[in-house]
Amino acid sequence: MNKKLPLNPGEMLGMMGGGQLGRMFAIEAAYMGYHVTVLEPGEMPPAAEVSLKHIAEPYLSESGLDRLARESSAVSTEFENVPAQALNRLAKETFVAPPGNAVAVAQDRNAEKHFIETSAHVPVAPHCQISSEQDIEAADESLFPAILKTARLGYDGKGQVLVDDREQLREAFTTLNKVDCILEKRLKLFKEVSVIVARSYNGQTATFPVCENRHRNGILAVTVMPARISETISDQARQYATQIVDALNYVGVLCVEFFVLEDGTLVANEMAPRPHNSGHATIDACWSNQFEQQLRCMTGQPLADTTQHSAAVMLNLLGDIWFDGENHREPDWSSVLAIPGVKLHLYGKAQARKARKMGHVTCLGKTIQEALQRAQDVAKVLGLPEPQ
Structure with a gap:
């Protein structure tokens, strides 16, 4: 299709992957008047439920990729393990953001570490x-x-x-x-943080406030935004993230995860070439969000204002809260929604399973302490460990 950027509202956009990140992108695209076609094998994945079209083909299906390229003015991806060769095939016929070569770097931890350290000049472990x-x-x-x-x-x-x-x-x-x-x-950690950075096709960049992340069993559990770190470390993290997208000649939204060490040193851990779980609070707490930025990047539109207007604490909702032992139960959403400043986001997944990401709750406040108190109240209702 190879239409000239910028692409105006009304255009069809392609999304590789049909999970929750694609779903939230499609919702954002609809707000701004764009249409979305999702390529994802299987029946009615979360993103397809809110998209205009669904191509139910494997990610390397030549017929599926050719149709997506033919019908889309630009294509993006919602998870990092979309085969880079699929993106490269799409790029022969339409604009792809992020490009396949950048995604390929992020798909191999050895290549990723080498690139971050030697090409972006950002310290790693x-x-x-x-x-x-x-x-x-x-x-x-x-x-x-x-x-x-x-x-x-x-x-x-x-x-x-x-x-x-x-x-x-x-x-x-x-x-x-x-x-x-x-x-x-293994390093002595003070905190784990992340930066969501966007880069347009003409090299414009923008970063969201740094997010502070806590994991349970290897899965993100809580994000506090802005991170409770010094302004110096925060500025350094945003600068490092910008160096990485510039070195990659990246177009799109990238998440860079960092370790803040006990001595205050900042090192990059890994990157995800897409919007990220830790950036979900941007939907409710900032003037723009990571999915709007993804949309603006792939359509060649100017990047949006990333200013944060409310303190936020995000709680991941895993399928475990739908169970009492082995018995299925529906969480008490009415009690959750009765708490001031709470925003509920469910991903439309047909079946709850333990350790499966089913949604998230963002708790807003005038201060971090107020947002944190509301998050603790939500955690009590849902039987989650209280965030600190």
Whole structure:
């Protein structure tokens, strides 16, 4: 199709992936008068429920990709494991943001670490590649204790094993089926934070306020925005995120996760080439949100104001709260919605399963303390650990 940017409202936009991030993008697109076609295998995924068209084909289906390219003025993606070759095929016929080469970097942790450190000049944790028994023997002793991660396809804590020494490393490498891995030194953390950054096709960039993240069982549980860190560290994180998107020549929305160490040092952990769970509070707490920025990037429109107008605490809602033991129950939404400043977002997933992301709640306030108190009240209703 290869239409000239900017693309005005009324155009059809393509979305690779039909999960909750695609759903929230499609809702945002509808607000601004655009239409969305989702390519996602399976019947009625969350994004298809709110999109004009649904192509129920695999991500590498030539017929599905050709149809999506033919019918869409631009295409984006909602999860990082969309095959980069699919994006490259689409790019032959239509505008794709983010580009396949940038997504490919983020899909391999070894390539990602190397790029962030050497091309973007942003510090990362000490690490080495583990792809063979020889690599295990060559690993520097100073890396232990460490964490071994699969280089590809890991998310929400999957594909990761803590190791204290070389013998545990051997066992972990076998446990992970001896696929390509990365060994990272475990650092003494003060906080985990993230930055949502957008970059347009003409190089304009914008960052949202830094988010402070807490995980349970490897899955994001709570986000506080803005992060409770110094202004100096916050500015540094936003600058580092900008350096990374510029070095990638990126177009679209990128999330960069950072570790704030006990000594105040900031190191990049990993990046996700799409909107991110930790950025959901932007929907209710900022003048624009990460999905609007994604839309503006792929259509060539100017980026939006990222100013935060309300303090926010976001709680992830996993399928566990739909169960009392093994018995299904519906959460008490009326009591949740009776709490002032609460915004409920459910993702339209047909079946609740334990550890499955089903939605989120954003609690707003004039101050972080007020938002936090409201989040604690929500947690009590839903039987979640109270955020601190």
